[in-house]
Amino acid sequence: xxxxxxxxxxxxxxxxxxxxxxxxxxxxxxxxxxxxxxxxxxxxxxxxxxxxxxxxxxxxxxxxxxxxxxxxxxxxxxxxxxxxxxxxxxxxxxxxxxxxxxxxxxxxxxxxxxxxxxxxxxxxxxxxxxxxxxxxxxxxxxxxxxxxxxxxxxxx
Numbered sequence: 601x602x603x604x605x606x607x608x609x610x611x612x613x614x615x616x617x618x619x620x621x622x623x624x625x626x627x628x629x630x631x632x633x634x635x636x637x638x639x640x641x642x643x644x645x646x647x648x649x650x651x652x653x654x655x656x657x658x659x660x661x662x663x664x665x666x667x668x669x670x671x672x673x674x675x676x677x678x679x680x681x682x683x684x685x686x687x688x689x690x691x692x693x694x695x696x697x698x699x700x701x702x703x704x705x706x707x708x709x710x711x712x713x714x715x716x717x718x719x720x721x722x723x724x725x726x727x728x729x730x731x732x733x734x735x736x737x738x739x740x741x742x743x744x745x746x747x748x749x750x751x752x753x754x755x756x
Contacts, residue, residue: 605662606661606662606663606688606689607632607659607661607689607690607691607693607694608661608662608680608686608687608688609657609658609660609679609680609687609689610657610660610670610677610678610679611656611657611676611677611678611680612656612657612658612675612676612677613675614655614656617633617652617655617657618633618635618650618652619675620675620676621633621658623673623675624670624676627669627672627673629660629661629666629669630660630661630662631658631661632659632660632661632694633654633658633659634653634654634659634697634698634701635650635651635652635653635701636650636651636653636701637649637651638651653701657680659689659694667679667686714733714736715733715735715736716732716733717732717733718730718731718732719731719743721743732744734751740753740754741753742754
């Protein structure tokens with residue numbers, strides 16, 4: 601029987617996402633820890649820092665036989681479960697996340713929309729998904745993707 605490798609989500613100790621991902625990579629696992637650069641302000645300076653997009657979470661591509669081996673890294677706590685089953689992240693969702701965090705996507709213009717309007721999410725990389733506009737402000741738009749269970753924020 602051929603074991604398929606799926607992307608799963610593991611929880612790790614807070615603020616150790618990048619180091620945990622490095623340790624898992626050293627052990628031979630395919631790991632993705634999505635990060636983005638943010639400007640942080642201290643009392644005497646501003647600095648660009650790379651922060652995880654998914655706090656305390658790392659994506660790992662692994663088969664069922666290797667599943668318990670991740671716990672050899674002390675910072676790993678547990679896997680994410682959904683409906684009492686090990687949560688699986690589809691390859692296309694990981695690719696979309698990588699694409700948007702790389703900055704290679706085109707800018708999307710949100711104009712003449714009102715709260716409650718539905719819109720196709722194809723231009724934002726969520727093919728076949730529809731979103732509902734939950735909140736509009738002068739500079740941003742919050743779109744609720746019910747089928748995925750999260751809200752994305754788009755700059756106007």
